[in-house]
Amino acid sequence: MSYGLLKGKKGIIFGALNDQSIAWKVAERCHEEGAEFILSNAPIAMRMGEIDELAKKTGSDVIAADATSVEDLDKLFAHAEEKFGKIDFILHSIGMSVNIRKGKSYTDLNYDFLEKGWDVSSVSFHKVMKAAWDRDIMNEWGSILALTYIAAQRVFPNYGDMADNKSYLESIARSFGYYWGDRKVRVNTISQSPVMTKAGAGVKGISGFFNFADDMSPLGNADALDCANYCVSLFSDLTRKVTMQNLFHDGGFSKTGVSQKIVDKFEDL
Numbered sequence: 626m627s628y629g630l631l632k633g634k635k636g637i638i639f640g641a642l643n644d645q646s647i648a649w650k651v652a653e654r655c656h657e658e659g660a661e662f663i664l665s666n667a668p669i670a671m672r673m674g675e676i677d678e679l680a681k682k683t684g685s686d687v688i689a690a691d692a693t694s695v696e697d698l699d700k701l702f703a704h705a706e707e708k709f710g711k712i713d714f715i716l717h718s719i720g721m722s723v724n725i726r727k728g729k730s731y732t733d734l735n736y737d738f739l740e741k742g743w744d745v746s747s748v749s750f751h752k753v754m755k756a757a758w759d760r761d762i763m764n765e766w767g768s769i770l771a772l773t774y775i776a777a778q779r780v781f782p783n784y785g786d787m788a789d790n791k792s793y794l795e796s797i798a799r800s801f802g803y804y805w806g807d808r809k810v811r812v813n814t815i816s817q818s819p820v821m822t823k824a825g826a827g828v829k830g831i832s833g834f835f836n837f838a839d840d841m842s843p844l845g846n847a848d849a850l851d852c853a854n855y856c857v858s859l860f861s862d863l864t865r866k867v868t869m870q871n872l873f874h875d876g877g878f879s880k881t882g883v884s885q886k887i888v889d890k891f892e893d894l
């Protein structure tokens with residue numbers, strides 16, 4: 626279904642790796658709603674080739690950029706400026722923890738791995754916004770979004786140093802969001818339900834997380850398509866005064882102490 630909510634809007638979408646990726650669904654929905662955009666991902670992700678399929682489907686250019694590289698980002702934003710002039714939205718859908726990948730527990734972090742994961746998952750959001758800021762590429766009433774997880778506020782075993790990375794990411798959204806206000810641009814993070822994606826699958830016990838969250842949420846987990854629809858609303862002109870927020874998009878999980886479904890499961894133990 627299309628409402629034409631993003632007709633005439635231009636943007637950049639980071640992080641579509643395969644058709645499970647949240648960013649992939651966001652790109653599909655933005656396209657349906659009339660937006661034009663550039664797709665970007667790390668050079669290594671490009672080699673997997675799947676992003677070309679999405680680019681074809683949505684009529685988008687694909688520009689490789691390591692989101693931790695200021696130089697790569699500058700080239701990407703130069704391309705965006707040449708193609709579109711100014712842009713209206715940016716999605717940062719990027720996350721990676723080397724410690725999680727290598728199975729290192731929170732009590733045994735490798736600090737070189739930690740620094741790398743922090744740069745990829747958190748600081749890259751600052752770098753992306755700085756590249757946009759320096760070029761003054763955002764139109765007034767533009768919208769910048771990053772994706773996060775509730776482990777920034779509460780402890781979830783096995784989410785490891787990503788919990789700290791997400792706290793830092795949310796803080797960057799608030800801090801930089803203040804300055805973007807001068808240019809009438811909003812900056813928010815969406816705290817999304819668990820979704821089975823490549824990044825999600827890297828977290829030990831993700832199926833347990835996923836099923837527990839589904840049972841704990843009065844509306845059930847929000848899936849990638851639900852998330853894409855929420856992103857569309859936040860890129861649209863219907864949400865112009867929402868900024869510097871961490872917006873929970875989780876079927877009510879974040880406000881539920883315990884659900885009847887969970888109580889029932891423990892009742893007869």
Ligand SMILES: NC(=O)c1ccc[n+]([C@@H]2O[C@H](COP(=O)([O-])OP(=O)(O)OC[C@H]3O[C@@H](n4cnc5c(N)ncnc54)[C@H](O)[C@@H]3O)[C@@H](O)[C@H]2O)c1
Nearest residue numbers: 640642646647667670692719720772819820822823824825
């Ligand atoms: N899947 C979940 O359960 C879930 C829940 C809440 C939030 N999130 C967040 O959503 C975002 C997207 O994750 P996803 O679940 O769609 O998984 P995904 O693995 O499909 O996406 C992660 C993306 O980050 C990209 N990336 C990694 N290093 C990069 C770098 N150096 N430069 C540029 N891109 C880089 C990957 O190539 C990939 O496209 C992440 O921030 C993730 O933490 C995911």
